């Protein structure tokens with residue numbers, strides 16, 4: 001059997017991860033000889049698992065919940081976007097043996113919105129629900145698209161305000177609580193809370209979504225999430241989940257590792273067909 005470069009995703013829990021399937025599809029499409037496996041790694045075992053993986057010839061890693069912050073600390077060098085997001089989802093073994101940390105989540109979201117769904121961002125009023133790691137990772141690439149403004153609403157209000165201050169040099173952005181949204185309206189509402197994972201919904205008023213506005217849940221599942229259903233009930237022009245973002249962030253990681261950019265639309269179509 002020909003030698004295959006080894007890649008993996010570490011996380012906890014990891015058994016439902018679609019990343020191995022996505023990367024195997026990328027490898028087949030681009031004729032790259034790689035293996036990619038999911039490995040159950042709780043935070044306490046992260047350091048030993050990482051050492052073992054790279055000692056045994058691993059070339060690159062994805063890290064997901066709850067390891068992105070640890071990966072950020074572990075990387076010996078950080079890309080600019082990883083520095084800003086304070087989280088790493090992709091580790092790349094460099095020729096000098098050091099680990100470069102990057103974060104491809106934000107570019108994955110923006111690519112999915114713009115290229116796959118033709119949802120414009122320039123001059124749009126954007127509301128982000130949640131102020132955790134995912135919100136932090138998407139702020140810079142969103143602000144680079146020159147939205148009219150971004151509002152971050154979070155259950156713990158202080159976190160939203162602090163996060164907005166960190167990015168205020170990049171555009172018009174503010175943080176608040178859900179009760180402070182009042183009569184504001186938005187062209188795009190992004191759910192970056194983890195509420196969907198337990199079938200919950202942040203407390204949202206009825207008139208938040210502007211006419212022809214769109215909703216996008218970063219979370220995804222085999223069934224529409226509570227937020228996707230909320231968007232449909234609000235008559236959103238599009239109400240989508242984060243499967244496309246998942247594939248696009250993976251494509252960016254694959255490109256960083258292999259120097260080849262996979263064509264994503266056929267793979268998103270295939271994964272959508274498999275879950276319906």
Ligand code: NDP
Nearest residue numbers: 130131132133134155156193194195202218219242245246
């Ligand atoms: P974090 O744990 O860092 O942050 C969670 C956020 O959700 C916090 O702001 C928290 O508020 C809020 N929250 C949790 N439960 C509720 C609730 N019941 N009501 C209101 N707010 C709530 O998670 P991440 O930022 O890492 O992930 C967020 C989501 O993004 C997850 O669903 C994840 O799967 C998804 N994601 C998807 C990706 C993709 O490729 N599609 C990539 C990355 C993330 P508080 O601060 O008050 O606790």
